[in-house]
Amino acid sequence: MALTELSAGDHAAAMADYLAERSDAAVALGSRGPVRFDAEGNLHPDILAEFATNGFYIFEGVIDHDEVTELRNAVEDTIERAPFPPDSDTDAQGRPALGLDYPISPYIFIKPLSDPWGGTKLLSGRHPVKMTEPTPDDNAPDHVVHLLLQMCTSMPAALRLYGHPDLLSIAEAINGPDFVPYNDSIFVKKPGMGGSVAWHQDGATHWDNPHWHPGIHGFNFQVQLYPTTPANALWIVPGSHTEGRIDIRALVAANEGGERLPNAIPLVADAGDVTIVSRQMLHGSFANTSPDPRVSITFGFYPHSSVLGVSGGLNITLDEKKGRDKVYDAEHIRRRSAVVQVALDARHQARPDERRYRYAPFVEVEDEYRYGPETIASVLSDYTLYDIAI
Numbered sequence: 001m002a003l004t005e006l007s008a009g010d011h012a013a014a015m016a017d018y019l020a021e022r023s024d025a026a027v028a029l030g031s032r033g034p035v036r037f038d039a040e041g042n043l044h045p046d047i048l049a050e051f052a053t054n055g056f057y058i059f060e061g062v063i064d065h066d067e068v069t070e071l072r073n074a075v076e077d078t079i080e081r082a083p084f085p086p087d088s089d090t091d092a093q094g095r096p097a098l099g100l101d102y103p104i105s106p107y108i109f110i111k112p113l114s115d116p117w118g119g120t121k122l123l124s125g126r127h128p129v130k131m132t133e134p135t136p137d138d139n140a141p142d143h144v145v146h147l148l149l150q151m152c153t154s155m156p157a158a159l160r161l162y163g164h165p166d167l168l169s170i171a172e173a174i175n176g177p178d179f180v181p182y183n184d185s186i187f188v189k190k191p192g193m194g195g196s197v198a199w200h201q202d203g204a205t206h207w208d209n210p211h212w213h214p215g216i217h218g219f220n221f222q223v224q225l226y227p228t229t230p231a232n233a234l235w236i237v238p239g240s241h242t243e244g245r246i247d248i249r250a251l252v253a254a255n256e257g258g259e260r261l262p263n264a265i266p267l268v269a270d271a272g273d274v275t276i277v278s279r280q281m282l283h284g285s286f287a288n289t290s291p292d293p294r295v296s297i298t299f300g301f302y303p304h305s306s307v308l309g310v311s312g313g314l315n316i317t318l319d320e321k322k323g324r325d326k327v328y329d330a331e332h333i334r335r336r337s338a339v340v341q342v343a344l345d346a347r348h349q350a351r352p353d354e355r356r357y358r359y360a361p362f363v364e365v366e367d368e369y370r371y372g373p374e375t376i377a378s379v380l381s382d383y384t385l386y387d388i389a390i
């Protein structure tokens with residue numbers, strides 16, 4: 001029977017052997033451990049070497065229990081403030097929905113267990129093959145939140161996470177001290193309802209660049225707010241970030257197991273763990289027919305040289321006509337990078353005893369980017385207009 005004809009329960013059963021086999025492979029591969037720095041305070045070279053080879057690393061225990069709890073509460077509160085139904089101006093309690101004054105809607109809704117991008121032209125058509133869409137249980141709602149956007153405006157806790165010194169030191173070690181931000185999004189995969197993300201590579205701009213290298217499209221962090229399992233995790237094909245652009249359609253068509261790619265592994269992590277994944281990695285996730293939630297706070301960074309003067313090849317606006325002809329000049333990059341500076345100051349104000357990260361592009365002007373009413377208006381209110389998508 002085709003997986004698409006399965007109920008949620010039958011889908012979970014049909015996936016079980018694959019999940020078990022590939023999670024054993026993930027354990028054998030490793031590429032995980034606590035954040036470690038060398039004597040000079042740089043990310044340990046062994047971690048960088050594993051990231052270069054495998055294209056991912058799982059940093060264990062980065063975010064402490066209290067911060068995870070604060071972030072979980074912020075996410076749940078944000079979900080409760082979503083428009084209900086999705087095209088309404090009010091939430092389920094009749095309050096004005098969050099984000100009516102944002103430049104983009106902070107919510108992307110989908111039908112439970114669906115794959116919104118696979119086989120479509122959305123997001124530059126980078127998800128060529130639709131994933132299995134099992135049938136949700138009868139009591140499932142019509143729509144669920146799939147993504148939360150613009151978190152640095154709506155969630156002060158998420159803004160402070162964005163300024164986490166260890167995460168910013170990791171970004172510096174991989175992309176250099178003048179690293180540039182991409183966007184942020186929070187993937188929400190509720191039990192029995194969360195949708196899938198079809199196999200794809202994130203990068204869309206530099207595949208034919210004569211100076212192409214495995215790090216040219218940067219990397220993404222995912223901060224896990226709940227323990228992830230093989231059934232709800234992000235899956236990757238280790239090492240695929242070095243292969244250039246992959247013919248995903250042919251790969252899936254040639255695979256007897258279809259979307260269950262033979263060399264893929266799940267990124268199994270604990271709450272408070274943080275993964276990094278190359279944006280050139282072949283990755284995706286299956287419909288969450290498991291009993292466990294996943295919430296992954298996702299944000300990425302690039303090398304400055306990948307972005308300056310470049311026209312973004314990736315259209316993240318969900319509007320096929322917009323976003324392709326923008327050239328990222330120094331002012332655009334600075335405008336978006338300012339969010340990092342304000343975030344690390346917001347974190348410092350809340351945690352004055354923690355190491356404070358110094359962000360090279362702003363060291364001379366830190367006082368102009370203190371977190372407060374002025375920068376909330378000038379930097380944080382509309383920063384998604386300056387997201388940088390390559």
Ligand SMILES: O=C(O)CCC(=O)C(=O)O
Pocket residue numbers: 187197202220233234283284285296298
């Ligand atoms: O977390 C997921 O399920 C998908 C993440 C993803 O595709 C991305 O960050 O590009």
